[in-house]
Amino acid sequence: MDTAGDKVVGSLGMHGTENILELTDITKIFSMGTVDEVTALDNLNLKVKPGEYITIIGSNGAGKTTLLNVVAGTYPPERGRVIIQGDDVTNFSEYRRAKYIGRVHQDPKVGTGANLTIEENMAFASLRGQRRTLRRAINEKRKRYFRDLLIPLGLGLEERLRTMVGTLSSGQRQSIAVTMATMTEPVLLLLDEHTANLDPKTAQTVFDLTEMIIQREKLTTLMITHNMECALRYGNRLIMMHRGKIIVDIDGERKSKLKINDLVSAFEQAAGEKLADESILLSRCEM
Numbered sequence: 001m002d003t004a005g006d007k008v009v010g011s012l013g014m015h016g017t018e019n020i021l022e023l024t025d026i027t028k029i030f031s032m033g034t035v036d037e038v039t040a041l042d043n044l045n046l047k048v049k050p051g052e053y054i055t056i057i058g059s060n061g062a063g064k065t066t067l068l069n070v071v072a073g074t075y076p077p078e079r080g081r082v083i084i085q086g087d088d089v090t091n092f093s094e095y096r097r098a099k100y101i102g103r104v105h106q107d108p109k110v111g112t113g114a115n116l117t118i119e120e121n122m123a124f125a126s127l128r129g130q131r132r133t134l135r136r137a138i139n140e141k142r143k144r145y146f147r148d149l150l151i152p153l154g155l156g157l158e159e160r161l162r163t164m165v166g167t168l169s170s171g172q173r174q175s176i177a178v179t180m181a182t183m184t185e186p187v188l189l190l191l192d193e194h195t196a197n198l199d200p201k202t203a204q205t206v207f208d209l210t211e212m213i214i215q216r217e218k219l220t221t222l223m224i225t226h227n228m229e230c231a232l233r234y235g236n237r238l239i240m241m242h243r244g245k246i247i248v249d250i251d252g253e254r255k256s257k258l259k260i261n262d263l264v265s266a267f268e269q270a271a272g273e274k275l276a277d278e279s280i281l282l283s284r285c286e287m
């Protein structure tokens with residue numbers, strides 16, 4: 001069979017549907033062979049179908065961010081394969097995977113360049129995975145396109161294309177980061193508690209914006225949240241992680257009917273212990 005044929009077979013899921021993402025037997029170990037050795041991902045398996053919007057929850061240190069890092073190629077896993085749209089990207093650098101992935105981090109500073117203007121930031125984002133130069137990425141037509149993307153934010157940033165991003169507020173900056181992460185229609189959108197560092201009102205605005213874009217573009221999304229209520233309210237599939245493993249995975253109608261108590265029971269049954277991190281239980285979903 002030729003490679004193209006292999007690719008298709010490789011991307012076929014259990015039900016014959018094509019998976020956007022397949023993680024197979026992923027193990028990630030930090031500080032291997034030292035007293036600080038930690039298995040952040042422990043033989044983890046995950047298949048994600050097109051259009052799935054997965055909320056990921058779990059205590060501090062459960063492995064949530066490591067999971068997104070392994071998907072994005074920030075570092076390779078010690079074992080296992082990462083397949084995106086049928087392509088085995090396990091050995092691809094973060095840069096080579098960029099054409100598949102849009103990502104927003106917890107810290108607005110990570111996703112945007114402080115010493116670049118809004119239009120330069122957006123031009124960079126629009127070049128993701130391409131070889132064009134920045135100069136060619138900013139022309140009148142593209143400026144109109146950038147403005148059209150900024151108008152729905154309702155922050156007036158479309159009139160400030162030449163403003164340095166470093167002078168903007170965290171909320172404005174994170175709104176631009178969300179826009180940049182989604183403007184090239186990524187195959188996968190990765191969100192890591194991307195509203196956690198914002199005040200409640202700004203968090204709400206940025207979250208509504210994210211939600212609007214995910215629904216409009218039907219983006220396949222993995223969103224980490226530190227709040228059970230939010231994990232239940234948003235998305236169409238929910239994953240709970242514990243000690244580097246996925247211990248709860250619920251989708252469809254079961255997810256929409258799920259209550260916090262069910263989730264706590266599911267955790268305690270799967271983990272064989274009480275939920276120690278009360279913050280994921282008690283904090284309200286403000287969004």
Ligand SMILES: Nc1ncnc2c1ncn2[C@@H]1O[C@H](COP(=O)(O)OP(=O)(O)OP(=O)(O)O)[C@@H](O)[C@H]1O
Nearest residue numbers: 030031038040058059060061062063064065066067
């Ligand atoms: N770069 C690193 N070097 C060493 N250890 C790491 C590194 N990154 C993560 N770890 C460890 O791996 C484990 C999983 O960390 P991770 O950041 O994935 O957890 P998390 O679920 O995102 O937690 P949080 O809710 O606190 O963000 C933790 O024990 C952490 O200390």
Ligand SMILES: [Mg+2]
Nearest residue numbers: 064065066192
């Ligand atoms: Mg984390």
